[in-house]
Amino acid sequence: MRIIVGIKWVPNTQAVRFDPETGTLIRRGVPSIVNPHDLPAIELALRLRDSAGGEVIAISMAPPPAVKGLELALGMGVDLAILVTDRVYAGADTLATSYVLSHTIRKIEREYGSVDLVIFGQETIDSSTAHIPAQVASWLEWPYIYYVREARILDNKVVRVVRELEEYIEEYELETPAVLGVAMRSLKPRHVSLSNKIRARFEKKLIIWSNNDLKLDTRCVGLKGSPTIVAKTIDMPEVPRRKEVYKPRDARDAARWIISRMLEDEKLRELLQRTLWGVKS
C-alpha cells in the first residue's frame, strides 16, 4: 500500500493581512503552519498504513521554509516527505498547483512504484477553495470521494470509505487508486514524536524536487499557468460588538435579563421568535 498525503504550508490564520492593491495575502512576517485541516488527512493515511502495511509519502508544493511543515509530518510518522519547490511554481492558483502535484504523484509512481491512495484535507484555512483534491483526481483520472470520515482497506485493492453528510451517511467501496478528501476535525491527529524526527533526520527522509526533476512546461505552472484572477476584493468591516455586563442573582434571573434585552432589539427579537417559536414576522 502506497499512500500519498498532500499538505499545505499556510500562514497562521488571523495573523494574515490582505493587500487590497494586489489582492493577495501578505505573508511576510507571518509565522506559517501546516494547514490544520490537513492533520486529519495525515492521521488517516498513517492509520491505513498501520493497519494494512506499506508507506505514507507526504508531498507539498511550497517555498523552501515549508520543510518545517514536512518535518512535522515526518514527526507524526510519515515515511518519506517530498517538497516540490521552484521559483517557476510561484504565484500558482489551484489549477497550476494541482497540475504540479499530479505530476509529482506520477513521478513518485515512476520512482517508488504504484500509488494506491492520495489523501488531502478538506480545504485550507487560507483560501478554502477545496479545489485541490478534486483537480488532482481529474488530472490523474482517478475517482474522488470527499467529506471522508473513515476508510478501511479491503482485499483486492478495494477501499471502503464512509462519508458523513449533513443528514445521512454514505458508504462507498472503490477500487484504488483513488483520491480522498478528509472531513475537517474528523480524526484527532497524533502527536509529533522525537524518535520519528530523529529517524527522519538520520535516514534523510526529506527530499526536495525542483522543476529540474519534474520537467514541467513552465507555461503550465506558477503565475503563467494560473488562469484565476482576483477580480475584486471587498474588505469586510468588523462588526462592532455592544458589550454589556450583567451580574445575575441566579440562572433564572440571567435568562430573564438576556431575553428582555433581546426583545428590545428589533433584529434580535425576530431571531428569537424564529428560533423559539418558528414564527415568521
Added chain:
Amino acid sequence: MRVLIAMVRDRFDIVIVGAGPAGCTAAYLLAKAGFSVLLVDRGRGAGSKLLWGGKAYAQPLRDIWPELDREAPIHRWVSRDRFSFVWGDRVLTLEYKLGRKVAFTVYLPELVSWMARKAESVGATFIDEVVIDEIIVRDGVVYGVRSGNDIIRANVVVDAEGINRMLLEKLGLASKPNPYSLSLGVKEVLSLDSKLIEERFNLDKGEGLAWLVAGDITKGIPGGGFIYTMRDSISIGLVLSIGHAADMAEKGLLKEHVSSLVESFRLHPYFRVYWREADIIEYGGRMAIEGGLSYMPKKLYTNGLLVVGDAAGLLVNTGYTIRGVDTAVTSARLAAETIVEAHNKGGFTEDNLRAYEEKIKRSYIYKELVEHRGIEDVFRDQFFFTKFPALATRIGAKLFESDYEEPSMLRALLDSAREEDISILRIIYKLGRVARKL
C-alpha cells in the same frame, strides 16, 4: 539495516535540552570533541523563544569561535556606552567612548541560529519543535529524556532549558522561581535607516551604542530602560522587577500597563528625537533573571547531569552592564570541558562531574556574581529609582538651568538635597553601599 539504524538512534552520548546560547555552545563543543550529540528545542528553530536585542561581550565567544568577528550576525561594534538619569524632562547623561572591539549589538535569536548551524556543521543533531517532558533518573543516575512516549537515552544530559526550569523543578534541583528574582523585559524594535542611526547617535559606520537609563521612566519600579543601536533598527525597552511591580500594583501605586510605560519611554522628549520617523516593527516581552546568586540552584551537577546558562542562574547584572550571553556560553564551555575530562576518567559520575561546579566557581562569572552579591538588594532600594535620579537631575538643573547666578557644585548639591528632603549623610551612606556592590 534500517532496523539497526533505528535502534542506535534512541541513544546519544549527550542530550542537550534547549537551543539557546548555552545549549548551542555545548552542542558545538561536544560534537566537535567526537561525542554523538542531540540538541532539542521546543521552539521553531534555535533561539526562537529568545527576545534579547542588545549588547553581547565578544571575547568569551571568540574563545570558542575565533571566526566570530568575521562570521557571526553582528549588528554593530559598541563604541559608546551611555548612562542616563531621568527625572521628568530633566536628564543627566554620562558617556564613555570605547577604544576596542569589546562588545557588539546583536539580536540573540540571530546569534543563536548561527551557533546552532555551527553545532550542526560539526555533527550535532538539532531537532526543534519537540518538547522534552522529563529528565529520567534511574537508581540515582540520569538515564535519558522523555518526550511524550519516546525515551531517548543519554550518558549525559545537559540542562540548558533557560529561565523557566520545568525539568529541574521536576527533579527537585530547583525551586519555583521567586518573583523578586525575576524581571520582565519589554522590547520594541524601531526601524531606522542605518545612516540616520549613525548621524543621530554620533557613530562611525558600523559603530554602535549601548545606553542604559534609570529614573522615573519605570515609575518607581526597580529596573531601568535600555537603548541599543542595531544595523538598521533601534532596540528599546524596559526591564522591570516582577515582584516589586506586583507589590506596587497591589498597593495601588501602579496603575499603568507595562506597554504604556514603554510607550512613555519611547515618547520621552529627550530620547524620541533619536528615533524620529522610525516605525515600530516588532514588540515583545520576556522574563529575565534579576542577577546575583539567588537564582542559582544548590547544585549544578548530579550523576549524568549538568546545568548551564540561565537555568544555572548565571547572569551578571551590575546595573551598568548586563551579561547573560557570554556567561551562558562560558558555562557551556566549562560543562563541555568537564564532560570530556569525565569521559577520559572513565565515567560521568557525580564525582567526575563535580569539577564543573569548581570550574564555574573559579571562573570570572562566579567572581562577578560574588563581587556583586547583594546588588539585588541595592536595586530593590527605592532610593535608587526615585530619590537618586531626582537628586542628580535637580543638581543638573541648578548648575545648568540658572538664568543669572551659577551656584557652586557644593551649593547645588546641598540645596538639591534639602529640596528633595534627603540628608547628605544618607546620600553618602547609600552611595557607599552601591560602590561596594557594583
